[in-house]
Amino acid sequence: MAASLALPGVSSARIVKATGPLKKKKPESALVVWYSQTGHTERYGRLIARCWGKQGLSVDAVPMKRADRSLLARYDLIAVGTPVQYLDVPPNVQDWLAGVPSIPGTGIVGYVSFGGKGDGQHNAAVTLLDTLTRRGGVPLGMGTFGNMSAYPPTWSMGYEARTLAFRDKPDQATYAQVRKLAADVLGRYGRGRGIEVKDELSVRGLFKGGISRGIAKATIGRHEIDPGRCIHCGTCVDRCPVGAIDLAVPRVDTRRCILCFGCLNNCPTGAHEMTVFGRKIYSFAELLRRNGITLLEPPELV
Ligand SMILES: Cc1cc2nc3c(=O)[nH]c(=O)nc-3n(C[C@H](O)[C@H](O)[C@H](O)COP(=O)(O)O)c2cc1C
Known part of the structure; x- marks a missing residue:
């Protein structure tokens, strides 16, 4: 469940933590589902799926569009991934999350890919976990993975260097981070211990989503x-x-x-x-x- 911690005049931080136990001692099945426009989030999702598969889990790995939400409660472990866009979880992913049914005791993982130095990725990942925890999921892991930004106005306006500064990302270290998330989650599942995460407060965060998109659209x-x-x-x-x-x-x-x-x-x-x-x-x-x-x-x- 997410509690709210009010900071007057700035924003409020969500605190996400488990409210119940995992439904099993050891996971047998997992679903990795992602939204991806230029392939980064998909690649990280497929790697998580491969890591869990190697540990003996039966894993389905699918794009969000093809994931049947009515079947989610069948899985012991679910990872959901999205790129951060305009400092937030994209609206279509939020819509998908809104239709997730009750998943009591299911281990959940939220991961986010971001561009360049990144902006908003942490809180976007908190949003994934927050929504799924409200459905009864047990938060077991959260990851944010950086790569080149796929936001075309940056280079098209002549600021190629800003994007190209990250031309070597994702690199082996990025993939090591993904594998570590996958392994840590299985470890926590075995110990029956969820994680607790909370928002990072920032003034820029106040402009996330529609406001930021509206400015860009102009x-x-x-x-x-x-x-x-x-x-x-x-x-x-x-x-x-x-x-x-x-x-x-x-x-x-x-x-x-x-x-x-x-x-x-x-x-x-x-x-x-x-x-x-x-x-x-x-x-x-x-x-x-x-x-x-x-x-x-x-x-x-x-
Ligand atoms: C429309 C759009 C908005 C973006 N907004 C942000 C942002 O607010 N913060 C950030 O760190 N990266 C931002 N990015 C970069 C993406 O998060 C990054 O390129 C992501 O890894 C793309 O994932 P994908 O290849 O799976 O689609 C944005 C990219 C696009 C296309």
Whole structure:
């Protein structure tokens, strides 16, 4: 359960801790579920799944879109991962979490991937655990893993260096951190001991989510689909978490859009045209290509 600790004038910190025991002495089954736009959160999730699988657990690892929430209570252990966006858990992930049924005694893990130095990742991970603990889950671990940011306006406005400073991330140390989280969680499960986590208070945190997204949206000049380049592959429609894209026209409903850049970052032909302060925005894949960067894969997944 999450209690609230009020700090007048600043914000309030959530404290998340277990309210009941785990349903088993030892976990036999686990689910790892993630939301991922450019692959980082997925990679960490697959690595956690691989680590648990090696320890003899029967593990399902699936993107959030394909995870059947009605089956969650069947698992002994569940890890949920998301990127932090606009200092918060993205709205579509919050919607998914809101529909999670009661999962009493299920061990839970929340992990978040973030870009660059990172901002908001800790509290985003607390949000994951908070929501799942309210459903009866027992918090067993929390992780925040850093990599290159996949936020296209940064490099498109000419600040490539800010993103490229992290071109070597994720590295072996990042993956060691992921494996450690997976191992620590099993250790805690065996000891029947949950963790206690709380928010980090910051003034910037007051601008998380909608406010921050609204400010970013005000800098975007246009968002259109070039009919000459679009090959109607449907990738953007599949990636859009809020159903804002109609390829028949083709058109993007920019009011509905949550500015996640999943369409632009994944379009194979560069058909999504967006501008920021009048400059053309280009994708994460294009940034990697232009700078000859190949992201490191954990050896277990190659
Ligand atoms: C729309 C958007 C907003 C972002 N906002 C933040 C943020 O507030 N703080 C942060 O540390 N990283 C931020 N990032 C960077 C992502 O969290 C990071 O690139 C993440 O690892 C992407 O995960 P994925 O590859 O699984 O989609 C943002 C990226 C995008 C695309």
